[in-house]
Amino acid sequence: MNKNLWLGLYMAMCLVVATLAGVLARHAWSSIVDYHPPYNFGESPIEPTTPPWSENVVLIIVDGLRLDMSYQLPEVNRLRNAGADFEALAGSPSFSLPARANFVTGAWPEIHGVTSNYYEKSVATDNLLRLAARHRRSVAIAGIAEWSRLFGKDLKAAGGEFLAAPPKSEEGHYAEAMTALEIFADQSIALWSAKRPNLMIIDFPATDRAAHEYGAASDPYRSAAQWIDGKIAMITASLDLTRSTIIVTSDHGHRDQGGHGGTEDIVMRTPLVLAGKGIRVGSKGRAQHIDVAPTVAALLGLPIPAGSAGTILMDALEVDEASKVGRLQQAVRQKQRFARSFFTSLQAAVPPVFLESVNQDQTSLQLQRAAGHIDRFIEHGKSLQIDQERRARLPRFLAVVGILWAGLILYMWTIRSGWGEVKSVGLGVLSYFTVFGALFWTGGLHFSVSAMNKDSDLGKFLGKDMLFAAIAMALALALSIWQGRRSLQPKTWRSLLPVSLIVPVWVVLVLATHIGMTYWQHDLFMRWYLPDIWYQFGSLLSLLQIQAIGGVTVLAPFMLAAVFRWVGPSPPSATSSDTT
Secondary structure (H helix, E strand, O other): OOHHHHHHHHHHHHHHHHHHHHHHHHHHHHHHHOOOOOOOOOOOOOOOOOOOOOOEEEEEEEOOOOHHHHOOOHHHHHHHHHOEEEEEEOOOOOOHHHHHHHHHHOOOHHHHOOOOOOOOOOOOOOOHHHHHHHOOOOEEEEEOOHHHHHHHHHHHHOOOEEEEOOOOOOOOOHHHHHHHHHHHHHHHHHHHHHHOOOEEEEEEOHHHHHHHHHOOOOHHHHHHHHHHHHHHHHHHHOOOOOOEEEEEEOOOOOOOOOOOOOOOHHHHEEEEEEEEOOEOOOOEEEEEHHHHHHHHHHHHOOOOOOOOOOOOOHHHEOOOHHHHHHHHHHHHHHHHHHHHHHHHHOOOOOOHHHOOOOOOOOOHHHHHHHHHHHHHHHHHHHHHHHHHHHHHHHHHHHHHHHHHHHHHHHHHHHOOOOHHHHHHHHHHHHHHHHHHHHHHHHOOOOOOHHHOOOHHHHHHHHHHHHHHHHHHHHHHHHHHHHHHHHHOOOOOHHHHHHHHOHHHHHHHHHHHHHHHHHHHHHOOOOOOOOOOHHHHHHHHHHHHHHHHHHHHHOOHHHHHHHHHHHOOOOOOOHHHHHOO
């Protein structure tokens, strides 16, 4: 084939690969942020047969409060000692909006569909606010404006009031923002005192904003947490804890330098403190964010939301055996319905255990075990479905990756690559990953969305990934050309072109293999469940690297020609004898 034609085809292929990688990256990311759950939990919830255990529940969400920081707050610790102290696991992705949906639906993002802070619709999944409207329970919310976007329709149907927190301030205006947040906090307490709704949600954003501005290891973050602790003390003082219940929790933690969204322990572990009516003093344990909704429902005498996968925290509750049994019978029936809807939505067979009737003679402990048994069956069924899809994708993954690697190795053999070519290509590939890795880690990037400290950082973060890939590939090509001039014959830029241009192919195939591994394990597009976002985010970064590499590689022939024009070929060296 004419060399000029071959070169033109190669450059066209680079542009095509870069374009495809960019398109694939956008669609993969969109499948997360625009995820559409395939589930339908439209059945009427199981009505409770037991009366409310508490007149009012005040749910306080301290935005971004880390578990370790919560143990440094006097009022929160006082409530711990006077009630129940649980460690609650946040959902993944550990963003603010998904967490709020987790709290009131009792479902994870793969069920309710709120997977990011970019979610623009109202939540369709059954939730505490909707149930409060049906059962004539009064509600009110004071918190970030997104509450209205997510649950405004349900709040309006319940006749509830909403008090919006001030919007996020521009960077460098933290003092002014705190002044506005103090006014908001006082207004929130006043709203509670004036209305005394059955369900009051107060959402304090000051800690989160301090963490994003200064980091969670900073004095401003600590001061914000202590300030909110004082506000919690004011709310507690206004409560009659013999009739009402207070719950204090957090939507997520923060890295020391600020940031959340990933699955780091410091981000995922959050406090869950309960005190007052219906709460057993001294109880401790572990929970999940999705356990809040069914527990609040039990306290207020509401049905458990139809799409809830959570569990009533019976270990935290102080109620008589008959009330426990009545509530747990409802919980088991709800879990059975949930499981049937879950598997039916996936067009999978429903295990017989979900069709059995609830034994009326079971104790509360037996019913708790039955509920846990259903949870394990759901997880087992989900795992079987994932494994089945994984096995179906494996042949495609092996075939595509195998063909690509075999083609590359065959190409290296056809150009009669000897030790000189191997050194040239090897140096280029090794230098790419070394340089990119150094830039990646020193440039503040990480294979976790928690590395993006603010929502607005997404574009900059992904842009850095592409820039570092472009720089690393340019240096890799330069080193490969330099090595080729020293060790290969004949010394013309066209003779070095086949070897130098193979460097980006090796790099792209390594990255493509990583992307293929994600495809095999979890698919690149989210269809019915959300795995650890680490997998998808890592593949997104690899796709963007490929896009940048494709663009830079188009310049490789010009780099080669420039080197030989300005520097000229190196003189013959002893290494030239290495070639075949």
